[in-house]
Amino acid sequence: MRAKLAVLFVGLVVVLAAMPVRAHHAFSAEFDAKRPIKLQGTIARMEWINPHTWIHLDVKKPNGKVERWMIEGGPPNALYRRGFTKNSLPVGVEIIVEGFQAKDGSMRGNGRDITFPNGRKLFVGSSGTGAPVDSKGGKDR
């Protein structure tokens, strides 16, 4: 009986987990799943624009040359509701981006994950309804 119940609950887990987060656009049309990227660089600019934010990142190559990458992030309205502000990723801060490069091979990619060089994650600890009273902010850096 217990085992049966456990099986049932596992089934339920799968069903609820399977509800996808719908993105604004088809990821695989834009980015190449076979081109994973890991970049370390400093933030040159962050564009707070819909439907996705974009981080401009200066990445220094071993030969000293600097490449300017553009990294797609989450939607600005969602980030703002979670307490993400202009101060969360200021110009000059160093980050590590993991994601996937654009299909056309240009220096663009999506930023699935962002961490700081000391291993700290960009953004944890805020959630809620988006109402000002729920805004916890400040914990993202």
Added chain:
Amino acid sequence: MRYRSVAVVLTLAAASGIAAFALTSAARSPTAASTSDIPSYATPRTAWGDPDFQGVWRYEAAIALERPSKFAGRELLTDAEVAEADRLEKDQEAKRLAGEEGEAVGRRSVDESPIRGNEYNSFWQDHGRPRKIYKQTSLITDPRDGRIPYTPDAQKADARAAARYGVGPYESFLDPDTGERCLTDGVTGMMWQGPNGGHNQIVQSPGYVTILHEEFRDRRIIPVDGRKHGNIRQWFGDSVGHWEGDTLVVDTTNFVDRTNYEWASIWTRPSETLHLVERFKRSDADTLEYTITIEDPQTFVKPWTAVIPISRIPDGAQIYEYACHEGNYALPNLLSGGRADAKKKAGK
């Protein structure tokens, strides 16, 4: 006695073909709360006496539109299943806040699928409050099997659209769907769908109900002054509303068919024969029972109904501007991605 009344209502409702509404009354059980003690809710009124729906609303329930096959033949979860799903939801929320990703937060494991379902880690998303667990096993309550009654042709189109999504061909700006083009995802899913959770603000004035949808800045101005349908076809059709007691009923026809590009989910597509009926009813202070009935012989063999609980966001919340064209780099990027794909193919 109370249970017997529910049973009688269900029986009568099923017999008269309006099972959907009775079912939700019985099924409405956010978290594991008992349903039978909910007193009937006194809908607030505007200053001019209409039922008041004003505020910001967002879909926060964890119910699939179509009934998953493992629940075939079952319209409701058991109390134990509701409790377990609720526990799981809260557990995943705690893990999200602790910075975990992938399987731990209800997605696929990153090892198994670095892309599909894990394109963006959850820190980029606005998950809002933990999702609410209801007894319904699908939003669709009619037909009773909880599945969209597609015509055979529509079923093929749906498979074709799913296979094309993200694959292309992307040869023209007309190939991405209208959402990717920053136009709209359409009116049928507007009240509860969207990457940002489908925030909607309802604003009322004498004779009008206006719905402002955050994403794409969609807005619908619905007259409730007794007028009849006009004869202008529009992307969002022509909506007229009326009150049935505390319920707002909105009837929409005169859609224009602009679907030659195919939507990712074709049930949302309008055709010229689409007839959409929406019912808005406050079932308690924080819940809007939103019911859609969709009839379109071009896509469905019969009309179908979904009952969707939508949550009120506390006062002070607002919807934000969504200037989608401002930064829609995705459009040139996916077109250049399409060119890169074509080049690769030609080189082989």
